[in-house]
Amino acid sequence: MNYFKQILRFAIPYKKYAILNIIANIFYALFSGLSFMVLMPLLKVLFDKETDKLTEEPSYHGFTEAATYFNDYLNYHISQLADNDAAKALTFVIILILTVFFLKNIFNYLAMYFITFLRNGTLKDIRNELYDKTIELPLSYFSEKRKGDIMARLGTDVLEIQHSFLSILELLFREPLTIIFTILFMLTISVKLTLFVFIFIPISGFIISLIGKSLKRKSDKVQKEQGYFLSLLEESLGGLKVIKGFNMEAIFNRKFQGSTKRFFHFSNSLLNRTNLAKPTSEFLGIGVIGVLLWFGGRMVLVDGTLEGEQFLTFMGLAYNILTPAKAISKASYSVKKGNAAAERVLEILNTDSPLKDSPNAKTKDNFSSNIKLDNISFKYEDDLVLKNFSLTVPKGKSVALVGQSGSGKSTIANLVTRFYDVNEGAITIDNENIKGLTKHSLRSLTGLVTQDSILFNDSIKDNLLLGKEDATDEEIIEALKIANAWEFIKDLSEGINTNIGDSGGKLSGGQQQRICIARAVLNNPPIMILDEATSALDPESERLVQDALENMMKNRTSIVIAHRLSTIQNADLIVVMQKGEIAEQGTHNELISKNGVYKKLVDMQSFE
Known part of the structure; x- marks a missing residue:
């Protein structure tokens, strides 16, 4: 009973x-x-x-x-x-x-x-x-x-x-x-x-x-x-x-x-x-x-x-x-x-969520200075994925994270958006610990485009409205144009009201990803996190989307995780990661001149 x-x-x-x-x-x-x-x-x-x-x-x-x-x-x-x-x-x-x-x-x-x-x-x-x-x-x-x-x-x-x-x-x-x-x-x-x-x-x-x-x-x-x-x-x-x-x-x-x-x-x-x-x-x-x-x-x-x-x-x-x-x-x-x-x-x-908002959690409506990862460590199970990792991302700058699989790149994206909490250290936005912010306000400040095109069995319009619930059709079309997606959507029988099937199965991988990017554009957050955002694209689609991403990242704080050189070479700072630690960091030209890990990855044209 x-x-x-x-x-x-x-x-x-x-x-x-x-x-x-x-x-x-x-x-x-x-x-x-x-x-x-x-x-x-x-x-x-x-x-x-x-x-x-x-x-x-x-x-x-x-x-x-x-x-x-x-x-x-x-x-x-x-x-x-x-x-x-x-x-x-x-x-x-x-x-x-x-x-x-x-x-x-x-x-x-x-x-x-x-x-x-x-x-x-x-x-x-x-x-x-x-x-x-x-x-x-x-x-x-x-x-x-x-x-x-x-x-x-x-x-x-x-x-x-x-x-x-x-x-x-x-x-x-x-x-x-x-x-x-x-x-x-x-x-x-x-x-x-x-x-x-x-x-x-x-x-x-x-x-x-x-x-x-x-x-x-x-x-x-x-x-x-x-x-x-x-x-x-x-x-x-x-x-x-x-x-x-x-x-x-x-x-x-x-x-x-x-x-x-x-x-x-x-x-x-x-x-x-x-x-x-x-x-x-x-x-x-x-x-x-x-x-x-x-x-x-x-x-x-x-x-x-x-x-x-x-x-x-x-x-x-x-x-x-x-x-x-x-x-x-x-x-x-x-x-x-x-x-x-x-x-x-x-x-x-009866399961308590370890990530639920604290009773005195604050609401943060704007982003003014920087994101700081201060000496953080994290593990999913037994082994540490990140060890004493520190990084500062100033407002308006783009930071690219590169490295082999398992080096902890995607983990940083999960921690900044607070899908997981750090085991040690702290992540702050404008010197406020994100654990002290409501999850809703934190995620309102960030836009996320992942490697997997996460779409729902609904119309293109309704998928984009997840980025901005009260967006007008004109705003949706503008976001699709920025993501270079409008040129194929305008030819569809029902335009933005076309149903895209389960997980967007009626579209190609490149088309799915461009719709995801359009959703992030419509959301228009001050902080953008791109986790392998172009990895699913063919060369032609990548070229179309790359321009859109660069336009979107202008004057916007961005954390970019990528395997392709074309995606990250224009970043303000490139951080090369190995086994949860920073191996090298600098601009593309600085790292090339060091002739180190980054140079080898570029020579192989592979960040895996």
Whole structure:
């Protein structure tokens, strides 16, 4: 229940629906019991021909004889209305029964109507917070997670919680209320028979509970395996070109079929255990009914302490207990399954982001002097990627970072934008530590163009609006012209409203990258970070984009990470990195004259 206590906070905004549901359930439980009690007058009319018994108004003699009073009271008034005509009396009794059953079903509908808003509202809010948390958590959190598993938690696990949440309310209110009202009516008929029910139903409940003990563990396995094969599907779609190019279809088929086979076995085990509940509870219920028939039948036929119509009504009430009792056992299974889902969802929701803004974080709206990396060290896992690294980037200057793969170039881009935090040292903007700034204001000061063209399955316009939400079509077209992208976009059938497909798959690599650069141009930040921005371009596209980049970097602070000489030779400062440290630094001409590491890289025309 600990997990559901945490989930219940999502229901608080919808508590009025919970209260209305409880009220409707109280009336449903009341009329559910009454629907059997009103059968007594019908049975009396059908089987008791001595109508003179209905001529005197009965008197009340205590709770244990309340059923007799209720029966006689209804019969008296019905006989008065019917003027002792048995056919009319039958009509009135039938109308009474129909009215009670109508009210029972009206309140049943109202209870389900109100709980619908509660369930779906809770589902919406859990999904929203889970998505918000997923976006908030740092990149490092997802480096060890499978995307498919995150998707499964957001999809099927949250749905499982929704269904279990309904079961909790049934478990706490609807079914127990029905049982309580029914038992009260049963006590008015016969205390002895009701005691029999109290003895046998807990025994039945204990036997049923033994079946459900392993459900949480089995459900957890099912959900984890579902997350795995969804992740495998997501990876297969993303890497379809590689899978086909290397003839790996059979390998991935084996992986996927192995996962679905495990899912098959786990699901069978879970469902078979769940399905065992119904026949078990049905058999135990009939066992209780059988005992009641034997004992109650003796009270009618041998002892004469119970009227026939009272006994039949009591049996109906006893059966009325079995339905909610079975529902409670079913709900308890659902809760156990939902507990596993809640645990997986709360694992993400309860994860504290190490990068979240501090309570007194400042908002910074402008950039005036420099970016300083002061003696910083950083490691992703065990080995340091950057060691005691220091660098100052003055406002309006461009600094290029070059070096072999693994030298820490892209790590600097990740640290300046605070995708990760440094382990030692500090990064400051205008002498303010970026840890003391809100992430939103920090990233508003920086524009990022990465090696991978990150685009979304939407129109060109909507992809660019991510850079500036309120940009006009004229501003978008101007940004596309600066990025040398307008010349191919203007020929598209729908222009800037053309959909570019999943990850921009309808465009070439060079076209994708130019749209990404246009997005950065539209954003117009004071600090620009170009991480391998031209590496995906062919020579012609590179020439087109290079001019745009140079125009964009004029009078703008830029950190450029590149492998191509043409991208960095005009930088104000070139920093050559080796194993997380600075090997050389200077302008292009200064470094060439040193005849060191940079000169060798230039001679090879490779910064790898």
